[in-house]
Amino acid sequence: MISTKGRYALRVMLDLAQQDTDSFIPLDEIAERQGISKKYLEIILKTLVSEKLLQGLRGKGGGYRLTRRPAAYTVGEILTLAEGSLATVACLQAGAEPCVRRDTCLTLPMWQQFDQLVHDFFFHITLEDLLKPPA
Protein backbone atom coordinates (compact mmCIF):
# COMPACT_ATOMS: atom_id res chain seq x y z
CA MET A 1 0.00 0.00 0.00
CA ILE A 2 1.41 3.33 -1.12
CA SER A 3 0.83 6.07 1.46
CA THR A 4 0.01 9.72 0.85
CA LYS A 5 3.69 10.55 1.04
CA GLY A 6 4.45 8.66 -2.12
CA ARG A 7 1.27 9.67 -3.89
CA TYR A 8 1.65 13.33 -3.02
CA ALA A 9 5.30 13.34 -4.05
CA LEU A 10 4.35 11.94 -7.41
CA ARG A 11 1.55 14.45 -7.90
CA VAL A 12 3.83 17.35 -7.03
CA MET A 13 6.45 16.20 -9.49
CA LEU A 14 3.78 15.87 -12.15
CA ASP A 15 2.35 19.27 -11.29
CA LEU A 16 5.75 20.86 -11.80
CA ALA A 17 6.27 18.96 -15.01
CA GLN A 18 2.92 20.20 -16.28
CA GLN A 19 3.82 23.83 -15.65
CA ASP A 20 6.56 23.37 -18.21
CA THR A 21 8.61 26.37 -17.15
CA ASP A 22 12.11 27.10 -15.92
CA SER A 23 11.03 29.50 -13.21
CA PHE A 24 10.45 28.54 -9.62
CA ILE A 25 6.95 27.74 -8.42
CA PRO A 26 6.08 28.44 -4.78
CA LEU A 27 4.77 25.61 -2.63
CA ASP A 28 1.63 27.58 -1.83
CA GLU A 29 0.62 27.41 -5.45
CA ILE A 30 1.26 23.69 -5.78
CA ALA A 31 -0.49 22.89 -2.53
CA GLU A 32 -3.54 24.89 -3.52
CA ARG A 33 -3.73 23.41 -7.00
CA GLN A 34 -3.36 19.88 -5.67
CA GLY A 35 -5.53 20.35 -2.60
CA ILE A 36 -2.82 19.20 -0.22
CA SER A 37 -1.88 20.71 3.15
CA LYS A 38 0.95 23.16 2.61
CA LYS A 39 2.79 22.26 5.77
CA TYR A 40 2.59 18.57 5.06
CA LEU A 41 3.88 19.02 1.54
CA GLU A 42 6.84 20.90 2.94
CA ILE A 43 8.00 17.77 4.70
CA ILE A 44 7.70 15.72 1.55
CA LEU A 45 9.46 18.23 -0.67
CA LYS A 46 12.34 18.44 1.78
CA THR A 47 13.31 14.89 0.87
CA LEU A 48 12.92 15.50 -2.82
CA VAL A 49 15.19 18.54 -2.59
CA SER A 50 17.84 16.82 -0.47
CA GLU A 51 17.98 14.01 -3.02
CA LYS A 52 18.29 16.50 -5.85
CA LEU A 53 15.06 15.57 -7.60
CA LEU A 54 13.96 19.15 -7.07
CA GLN A 55 15.72 22.45 -6.63
CA GLY A 56 14.43 24.87 -4.03
CA LEU A 57 15.00 28.62 -3.99
CA ARG A 58 14.13 30.91 -1.07
CA GLY A 59 12.77 34.42 -1.05
CA LYS A 60 10.74 36.41 -3.48
CA GLY A 61 10.45 34.69 -6.83
CA GLY A 62 11.49 31.49 -5.13
CA GLY A 63 9.83 28.11 -5.03
CA TYR A 64 10.61 24.72 -6.51
CA ARG A 65 11.48 23.40 -9.94
CA LEU A 66 12.57 20.15 -11.54
CA THR A 67 16.27 19.49 -11.98
CA ARG A 68 15.81 17.25 -15.02
CA ARG A 69 13.51 16.72 -17.96
CA PRO A 70 10.32 14.81 -17.06
CA ALA A 71 11.48 11.85 -19.14
CA ALA A 72 14.51 11.52 -16.89
CA TYR A 73 12.51 10.73 -13.75
CA THR A 74 11.06 7.31 -13.10
CA VAL A 75 8.00 6.82 -10.94
CA GLY A 76 9.95 4.13 -9.10
CA GLU A 77 12.66 6.46 -7.95
CA ILE A 78 10.16 9.05 -6.73
CA LEU A 79 8.09 6.51 -4.83
CA THR A 80 11.09 4.75 -3.33
CA LEU A 81 12.39 8.04 -2.08
CA ALA A 82 9.14 9.28 -0.60
CA GLU A 83 8.07 5.94 0.86
CA GLY A 84 11.50 4.91 2.04
CA SER A 85 11.19 1.54 0.32
CA LEU A 86 8.98 -0.31 -2.12
CA ALA A 87 9.73 -3.74 -0.64
CA THR A 88 6.68 -5.95 -0.33
CA VAL A 89 7.74 -7.84 2.76
CA ALA A 90 9.94 -6.87 5.69
CA CYS A 91 12.61 -9.46 4.99
CA LEU A 92 13.28 -7.97 1.54
CA GLN A 93 13.84 -4.42 2.75
CA ALA A 94 17.19 -2.78 2.25
CA GLY A 95 18.75 -3.06 5.71
CA ALA A 96 16.76 -6.08 6.87
CA GLU A 97 18.42 -8.56 9.16
CA PRO A 98 18.69 -11.92 7.38
CA CYS A 99 15.66 -14.09 8.07
CA VAL A 100 16.27 -17.31 10.00
CA ARG A 101 13.99 -19.27 7.70
CA ARG A 102 15.30 -17.97 4.41
CA ASP A 103 16.72 -21.32 3.34
CA THR A 104 13.55 -23.28 3.93
CA CYS A 105 10.92 -20.57 3.41
CA LEU A 106 8.44 -21.71 0.79
CA THR A 107 7.18 -18.19 0.17
CA LEU A 108 10.46 -16.30 -0.21
CA PRO A 109 10.92 -17.09 -3.92
CA MET A 110 7.43 -15.79 -4.60
CA TRP A 111 8.07 -12.54 -2.73
CA GLN A 112 11.32 -12.07 -4.61
CA GLN A 113 9.60 -12.62 -7.90
CA PHE A 114 6.89 -10.16 -6.97
CA ASP A 115 9.39 -7.56 -5.84
CA GLN A 116 11.07 -7.86 -9.20
CA LEU A 117 7.73 -7.32 -10.92
CA VAL A 118 7.02 -4.21 -8.86
CA HIS A 119 10.45 -2.85 -9.60
CA ASP A 120 10.15 -3.46 -13.33
CA PHE A 121 6.76 -1.83 -13.42
CA PHE A 122 7.51 1.40 -11.61
CA PHE A 123 11.04 1.95 -12.85
CA HIS A 124 9.92 1.78 -16.43
CA ILE A 125 7.38 4.57 -16.18
CA THR A 126 8.64 8.12 -16.43
CA LEU A 127 6.97 11.38 -15.53
CA GLU A 128 6.66 12.10 -19.22
CA ASP A 129 4.71 8.90 -19.72
CA LEU A 130 2.16 10.10 -17.20
CA LEU A 131 1.84 13.53 -18.79
CA LYS A 132 0.46 12.08 -21.98
CA PRO A 133 -3.31 11.64 -21.92
CA PRO A 134 -4.27 8.01 -21.27
CA ALA A 135 -5.12 6.07 -24.41
Added chain:
Amino acid sequence: MISTKGRYALRVMLDLAQQDTDSFIPLDEIAERQGISKKYLEIILKTLVSEKLLQGLRGKGGGYRLTRRPAAYTVGEILTLAEGSLATVACLQAGAEPCVRRDTCLTLPMWQQFDQLVHDFFFHITLEDLLKPPA
Protein backbone atom coordinates in the same frame (compact mmCIF):
# COMPACT_ATOMS: atom_id res chain seq x y z
CA MET B 1 3.69 -3.81 1.99
CA ILE B 2 2.29 -7.10 3.24
CA SER B 3 2.07 -7.27 7.04
CA THR B 4 2.66 -10.25 9.29
CA LYS B 5 -1.04 -11.02 9.19
CA GLY B 6 -0.91 -11.90 5.52
CA ARG B 7 2.45 -13.58 5.69
CA TYR B 8 1.55 -15.65 8.75
CA ALA B 9 -1.78 -16.68 7.24
CA LEU B 10 0.00 -17.91 4.15
CA ARG B 11 2.59 -19.80 6.18
CA VAL B 12 -0.08 -21.50 8.26
CA MET B 13 -2.00 -22.58 5.19
CA LEU B 14 1.21 -23.95 3.72
CA ASP B 15 2.09 -25.68 6.96
CA LEU B 16 -1.25 -27.45 6.96
CA ALA B 17 -0.89 -28.35 3.31
CA GLN B 18 2.51 -29.84 4.03
CA GLN B 19 1.17 -32.08 6.78
CA ASP B 20 -0.89 -33.76 4.10
CA THR B 21 -3.39 -35.37 6.46
CA ASP B 22 -7.12 -35.34 7.04
CA SER B 23 -6.88 -35.10 10.80
CA PHE B 24 -7.01 -31.86 12.75
CA ILE B 25 -3.79 -30.18 13.79
CA PRO B 26 -3.81 -28.10 16.97
CA LEU B 27 -2.74 -24.48 16.81
CA ASP B 28 -0.02 -25.08 19.40
CA GLU B 29 1.76 -27.37 16.99
CA ILE B 30 1.56 -24.98 14.08
CA ALA B 31 2.63 -22.01 16.17
CA GLU B 32 5.61 -23.87 17.52
CA ARG B 33 6.68 -25.19 14.14
CA GLN B 34 6.38 -21.77 12.54
CA GLY B 35 7.76 -19.81 15.47
CA ILE B 36 4.73 -17.56 15.72
CA SER B 37 2.94 -16.41 18.89
CA LYS B 38 0.09 -18.79 19.59
CA LYS B 39 -2.31 -16.11 20.73
CA TYR B 40 -1.62 -13.94 17.72
CA LEU B 41 -2.15 -16.81 15.34
CA GLU B 42 -5.50 -17.44 16.94
CA ILE B 43 -6.71 -14.07 15.73
CA ILE B 44 -5.54 -14.74 12.21
CA LEU B 45 -7.00 -18.23 12.03
CA LYS B 46 -10.34 -16.92 13.24
CA THR B 47 -10.75 -15.07 9.96
CA LEU B 48 -9.65 -18.04 7.91
CA VAL B 49 -12.20 -20.25 9.65
CA SER B 50 -15.06 -17.77 9.37
CA GLU B 51 -14.40 -17.52 5.65
CA LYS B 52 -14.32 -21.29 5.34
CA LEU B 53 -10.71 -21.55 4.20
CA LEU B 54 -10.09 -23.66 7.26
CA GLN B 55 -12.19 -25.89 9.44
CA GLY B 56 -11.74 -25.72 13.21
CA LEU B 57 -12.64 -28.43 15.69
CA ARG B 58 -12.64 -27.99 19.45
CA GLY B 59 -11.65 -30.34 22.21
CA LYS B 60 -9.32 -33.27 22.36
CA GLY B 61 -8.18 -34.37 18.94
CA GLY B 62 -9.25 -30.98 17.66
CA GLY B 63 -7.36 -28.34 15.76
CA TYR B 64 -7.46 -27.01 12.23
CA ARG B 65 -7.45 -28.50 8.76
CA LEU B 66 -7.87 -27.36 5.18
CA THR B 67 -11.31 -27.49 3.60
CA ARG B 68 -10.00 -27.94 0.04
CA ARG B 69 -7.09 -29.39 -1.86
CA PRO B 70 -4.00 -27.12 -1.83
CA ALA B 71 -4.43 -26.52 -5.56
CA ALA B 72 -7.82 -24.98 -4.90
CA TYR B 73 -6.47 -22.08 -2.83
CA THR B 74 -4.90 -19.06 -4.43
CA VAL B 75 -2.35 -16.94 -2.60
CA GLY B 76 -4.40 -13.91 -3.60
CA GLU B 77 -7.49 -15.02 -1.78
CA ILE B 78 -5.55 -15.83 1.39
CA LEU B 79 -3.71 -12.52 1.39
CA THR B 80 -6.79 -10.47 0.58
CA LEU B 81 -8.62 -12.09 3.44
CA ALA B 82 -5.88 -11.70 6.02
CA GLU B 83 -4.86 -8.20 4.95
CA GLY B 84 -8.36 -6.93 4.32
CA SER B 85 -7.40 -5.67 0.88
CA LEU B 86 -4.58 -5.84 -1.61
CA ALA B 87 -5.30 -2.43 -3.10
CA THR B 88 -2.20 -0.35 -3.75
CA VAL B 89 -3.74 3.05 -3.13
CA ALA B 90 -6.60 4.15 -0.90
CA CYS B 91 -8.83 5.31 -3.75
CA LEU B 92 -8.87 1.81 -5.26
CA GLN B 93 -9.96 0.02 -2.10
CA ALA B 94 -13.27 -1.80 -2.03
CA GLY B 95 -15.50 0.65 -0.18
CA ALA B 96 -13.57 3.80 -1.03
CA GLU B 97 -15.49 7.01 -1.51
CA PRO B 98 -15.06 8.17 -5.11
CA CYS B 99 -12.07 10.49 -5.49
CA VAL B 100 -12.81 14.07 -6.50
CA ARG B 101 -9.91 14.11 -8.93
CA ARG B 102 -10.59 10.80 -10.61
CA ASP B 103 -11.45 12.34 -13.96
CA THR B 104 -8.32 14.42 -14.23
CA CYS B 105 -5.90 12.38 -12.14
CA LEU B 106 -2.81 11.61 -14.20
CA THR B 107 -1.77 8.77 -11.93
CA LEU B 108 -5.03 6.86 -11.60
CA PRO B 109 -4.62 4.83 -14.81
CA MET B 110 -1.18 3.75 -13.63
CA TRP B 111 -2.49 2.63 -10.25
CA GLN B 112 -5.28 0.72 -11.92
CA GLN B 113 -2.86 -0.99 -14.21
CA PHE B 114 -0.64 -1.89 -11.29
CA ASP B 115 -3.54 -3.23 -9.26
CA GLN B 116 -4.42 -5.47 -12.16
CA LEU B 117 -0.86 -6.73 -12.26
CA VAL B 118 -0.88 -7.50 -8.55
CA HIS B 119 -4.17 -9.30 -8.86
CA ASP B 120 -3.02 -11.38 -11.81
CA PHE B 121 0.15 -12.32 -10.01
CA PHE B 122 -1.27 -13.48 -6.68
CA PHE B 123 -4.48 -15.02 -7.93
CA HIS B 124 -2.61 -17.29 -10.28
CA ILE B 125 -0.43 -18.88 -7.64
CA THR B 126 -1.92 -21.74 -5.64
CA LEU B 127 -0.77 -23.30 -2.40
CA GLU B 128 0.25 -26.33 -4.39
CA ASP B 129 2.55 -24.21 -6.54
CA LEU B 130 4.38 -23.12 -3.41
CA LEU B 131 4.73 -26.65 -2.08
CA LYS B 132 6.86 -27.69 -5.00
CA PRO B 133 10.57 -26.99 -4.46
CA PRO B 134 11.66 -23.86 -6.35
CA ALA B 135 13.26 -24.60 -9.70
Added chain:
DNA sequence: TATTAACCTACTTTGTCAATAGGTTAATAG
Protein backbone atom coordinates in the same frame (compact mmCIF):
# COMPACT_ATOMS: atom_id res chain seq x y z
C1' DT C 1 13.96 47.46 4.65
C1' DA C 2 9.78 45.03 3.93
C1' DT C 3 8.14 41.05 1.95
C1' DT C 4 8.29 36.63 0.22
C1' DA C 5 9.02 31.82 0.61
C1' DA C 6 12.02 27.98 1.59
C1' DC C 7 13.97 25.73 5.52
C1' DC C 8 14.05 23.78 10.28
C1' DT C 9 12.54 21.83 14.87
C1' DA C 10 9.09 20.19 17.53
C1' DC C 11 4.63 18.57 18.65
C1' DT C 12 -0.11 16.31 18.28
C1' DT C 13 -3.46 13.27 17.00
C1' DT C 14 -5.15 9.23 15.19
C1' DG C 15 -4.89 4.70 13.96
C1' DT C 16 -2.89 0.25 13.01
C1' DC C 17 0.26 -3.56 13.96
C1' DA C 18 1.59 -7.05 16.85
C1' DA C 19 0.91 -9.17 20.76
C1' DT C 20 -0.95 -10.46 25.46
C1' DA C 21 -4.33 -11.87 29.10
C1' DG C 22 -7.88 -14.39 30.73
C1' DG C 23 -12.15 -16.42 30.46
C1' DT C 24 -15.94 -19.61 27.89
C1' DT C 25 -17.59 -23.37 25.09
C1' DA C 26 -17.29 -27.83 23.01
C1' DA C 27 -15.27 -32.22 22.16
C1' DT C 28 -12.88 -36.46 23.62
C1' DA C 29 -10.51 -39.92 26.89
C1' DG C 30 -10.53 -42.35 30.98
Added chain:
DNA sequence: CTATTAACCTATTGACAAAGTAGGTTAATA
Protein backbone atom coordinates in the same frame (compact mmCIF):
# COMPACT_ATOMS: atom_id res chain seq x y z
C1' DC D 1 -19.20 -38.20 35.02
C1' DT D 2 -15.22 -35.56 35.07
C1' DA D 3 -10.77 -34.13 33.73
C1' DT D 4 -8.37 -32.61 29.93
C1' DT D 5 -7.78 -30.65 25.63
C1' DA D 6 -8.15 -27.03 22.40
C1' DA D 7 -10.88 -23.86 19.77
C1' DC D 8 -13.42 -19.68 20.47
C1' DC D 9 -14.36 -14.96 22.37
C1' DT D 10 -13.68 -10.19 24.46
C1' DA D 11 -10.75 -6.86 25.95
C1' DT D 12 -6.46 -4.49 26.60
C1' DT D 13 -1.68 -3.07 25.81
C1' DG D 14 2.64 -0.90 23.94
C1' DA D 15 5.00 0.67 20.15
C1' DC D 16 5.20 2.94 16.17
C1' DA D 17 3.98 5.37 11.94
C1' DA D 18 0.94 8.18 9.20
C1' DA D 19 -0.90 12.58 8.57
C1' DG D 20 -0.98 16.91 9.77
C1' DT D 21 -0.02 21.41 12.79
C1' DA D 22 2.53 25.29 14.83
C1' DG D 23 5.83 28.58 14.97
C1' DG D 24 10.18 30.25 14.34
C1' DT D 25 14.73 31.11 11.22
C1' DT D 26 17.28 32.01 7.07
C1' DA D 27 17.91 33.71 2.47
C1' DA D 28 16.51 35.98 -1.58
C1' DT D 29 14.23 39.85 -4.09
C1' DA D 30 11.65 44.37 -4.97
